[in-house]
Amino acid sequence: MEHHLISEKTVERLILYRRILLTIDPEKQKNIVSHQLALLTGVKSPQVRRDLMVIGYSGSPARGYDISSLIESIGHFIDAPVKQGIALAGVGNIGRAIIDYFKGRRPKLDISAIFDIDPEKINRVLHGCRCYHIDQMEAIIRAGKIHMGIITVPADSAQSVAEHMIRAGVTGILNYAPVKLVHPENIHVENRDITLVIEKVAYFSRQVR
Amino acid sequence: MEHHLISEKTVERLILYRRILLTIDPEKQKNIVSHQLALLTGVKSPQVRRDLMVIGYSGSPARGYDISSLIESIGHFIDAPVKQGIALAGVGNIGRAIIDYFKGRRPKLDISAIFDIDPEKINRVLHGCRCYHIDQMEAIIRAGKIHMGIITVPADSAQSVAEHMIRAGVTGILNYAPVKLVHPENIHVENRDITLVIEKVAYFSRQVR
DNA sequence: GTAAGTTTGTGAAACATTTCACAATAGTTG
DNA sequence: CAACTATTGTGAAATGTTTCACAAACTTAC
Ligand SMILES: NC(=O)c1ccc[n+]([C@@H]2O[C@H](COP(=O)([O-])OP(=O)(O)OC[C@H]3O[C@@H](n4cnc5c(N)ncnc54)[C@H](O)[C@@H]3O)[C@@H](O)[C@H]2O)c1
Ligand SMILES: NC(=O)c1ccc[n+]([C@@H]2O[C@H](COP(=O)([O-])OP(=O)(O)OC[C@H]3O[C@@H](n4cnc5c(N)ncnc54)[C@H](O)[C@@H]3O)[C@@H](O)[C@H]2O)c1
Numbered sequence: 001m002e003h004h005l006i007s008e009k010t011v012e013r014l015i016l017y018r019r020i021l022l023t024i025d026p027e028k029q030k031n032i033v034s035h036q037l038a039l040l041t042g043v044k045s046p047q048v049r050r051d052l053m054v055i056g057y058s059g060s061p062a063r064g065y066d067i068s069s070l071i072e073s074i075g076h077f078i079d080a081p082v083k084q085g086i087a088l089a090g091v092g093n094i095g096r097a098i099i100d101y102f103k104g105r106r107p108k109l110d111i112s113a114i115f116d117i118d119p120e121k122i123n124r125v126l127h128g129c130r131c132y133h134i135d136q137m138e139a140i141i142r143a144g145k146i147h148m149g150i151i152t153v154p155a156d157s158a159q160s161v162a163e164h165m166i167r168a169g170v171t172g173i174l175n176y177a178p179v180k181l182v183h184p185e186n187i188h189v190e191n192r193d194i195t196l197v198i199e200k201v202a203y204f205s206r207q208v209r
Numbered sequence: 210m211e212h213h214l215i216s217e218k219t220v221e222r223l224i225l226y227r228r229i230l231l232t233i234d235p236e237k238q239k240n241i242v243s244h245q246l247a248l249l250t251g252v253k254s255p256q257v258r259r260d261l262m263v264i265g266y267s268g269s270p271a272r273g274y275d276i277s278s279l280i281e282s283i284g285h286f287i288d289a290p291v292k293q294g295i296a297l298a299g300v301g302n303i304g305r306a307i308i309d310y311f312k313g314r315r316p317k318l319d320i321s322a323i324f325d326i327d328p329e330k331i332n333r334v335l336h337g338c339r340c341y342h343i344d345q346m347e348a349i350i351r352a353g354k355i356h357m358g359i360i361t362v363p364a365d366s367a368q369s370v371a372e373h374m375i376r377a378g379v380t381g382i383l384n385y386a387p388v389k390l391v392h393p394e395n396i397h398v399e400n401r402d403i404t405l406v407i408e409k410v411a412y413f414s415r416q417v418r
Numbered sequence: 419g420t421a422a423g424t425t426t427g428t429g430a431a432a433c434a435t436t437t438c439a440c441a442a443t444a445g446t447t448g
Numbered sequence: 449c450a451a452c453t454a455t456t457g458t459g460a461a462a463t464g465t466t467t468c469a470c471a472a473a474c475t476t477a478c
Binding site: 216218219252253255256259269270271272 | 464465466467468469472473474475476
Binding site: 007009010044046047050060061062063 | 434435436437438439442443444445446
């Protein structure tokens with residue numbers, strides 16, 4: 001299978017398509033046409049067709065796409081072949097919200113190791129996940145063959161936590177701290193800076209009027 | 210003033226530039242060259258220059274940009290002329306994390322009205338903000354001339370909450386619920402879907418190896 | 419005061435992504 | 449089974465974004 005030249009945007013949309021397709025009752029509807037999937041996801045229909053072309057999925061003219069096999073094809077493309085563990089550092093407000101919310105939501109992904117420095121949290125089990133001291137992180141990530149990390153520590157610890165994660169073999173990081181992480185360019189880093197996005201939406205809310 | 214043709218990406222970067230510039234001690238450094246700002250923010254230097262060109266800010270050859278006047282120029286461009294109120298609906302895990310975290314962080318932006326349906330929360334003051342029943346939202350948004358909303362309610366209430374917000378005059382929405390909101394196209398909607406971004410980073414973490 | 423050394427500002431090129439538009443194709447109907 | 453309809457798959461165009469590359473401009477040093 002040949003997936004390297006696929007854009008981030010396409011990956012995001014594929015994930016979105018699957019999410020929407022999963023909400024459709026398979027008893028009620030077996031097929032979907034590009035125009036309807038477009039409507040449900042807020043993209044244009046040629047875009048939907050192009051994205052599905054990218055993963056080599058073919059529909060049928062005049063009948064559209066078979067929902068269940070499309071879900072499966074997207075899964076083949078997007079999902080890990082086996083369950084993939086995720087490490088999370090910083091069990092504070094957002095850290096806890098994410099752990100709580102994400103638990104059990106994607107069958108192939110699991111926040112399987114969480115870390116903090118607060119003695120109150122260490123060794124306690126939160127949402128079914130035991131919290132370890134950050135000093136144990138490298139060893140546990142290595143042992144668990146974990147390749148993705150979520151950073152929800154305060155800004156001034158984020159770079160150091162990222163370096164430990166990368167040293168232990170993490171290749172994808174989701175960073176909630178409002179700092180630009182310095183990292184090797186082969187590491188995928190996604191920043192979710194809440195202050196930044198609030199400012200952005202505030203800006204556009206004023207342009208619109 | 211002429212700002213309509215400015216791209217979302219440029220706006221995001223401008224906000225980022227300002228954030229970084231604000232961390233520089235004005236006693237120690239008065240000027241900055243595009244190359245350094247690029248390094249600190251992780252973009253390329255021609256991109257920095259182009260972005261500043263877009264807002265009509267000029268530097269000086271051989272000396273770069275004056276940090277304090279650049280901060281001010283970005284502020285002129287990005288910030289509301291007066292303090293702008295923000296409404297937040299759904300005072301649960303992420304809702305509370307955002308309220309708590311954002312309080313006082315941007316001088317021109319204030320989460321000034323929060324809403325829920327849980328009787329335990331209504332009329333209580335959380336992080337200095339009184340929580341009202343969602344039924345009062347339209348009236349309060351209208352009265353407060355609020356133009357931006359944050360949605361952190363469960364997925365099945367998100368569309369209805371969005372419609373109330375829009376009806377009351379909101380033109381920009383930051384949506385954390387994992388649903389595609391249906392909305393008039395002049396409304397700016399930004400989706401922050403945590404499950405989606407976790408899946409995305411997990412995907413790329415596997416491509417990288 | 420001029421030469422050397424930087425850095426900006428920006429047209430133009432390169433690259434990326436989206437959208438158009440239509441031939442090919444499958445299904446449906448009489 | 450032929451005509452009609454609807455939808456796919458996809459080259460090509462359009463649009464959007466980033467990067468290059470270099471003249472013009474300012475600073476510094478001698
Ligand atoms: N809450 C939000 O909505 C929000 C929004 C934007 C950004 N952020 C960012 O996310 C991060 C966390 O925010 P929060 O509100 O959850 O903060 P928080 O203070 O509630 O949680 C931080 C947690 O990290 C732990 N910690 C501190 N240093 C650590 C280290 N070196 N290693 C491991 N754990 C460590 C603390 O003990 C605490 O449990 C911060 O960087 C913050 O800027 C939060
Ligand atoms: N916690 C996360 O990390 C996370 C991640 C991704 C998405 N989300 C999404 O964010 C939303 C909130 O998540 P959460 O974890 O904070 O959930 P939560 O259950 O902790 O909070 C939801 C809050 O909304 C209130 N609410 C319910 N219906 C309402 C209505 N009609 N009007 C106003 N308030 C109402 C509830 O009383 C509760 O206080 C959900 O849509 C969830 O899917 C959360």
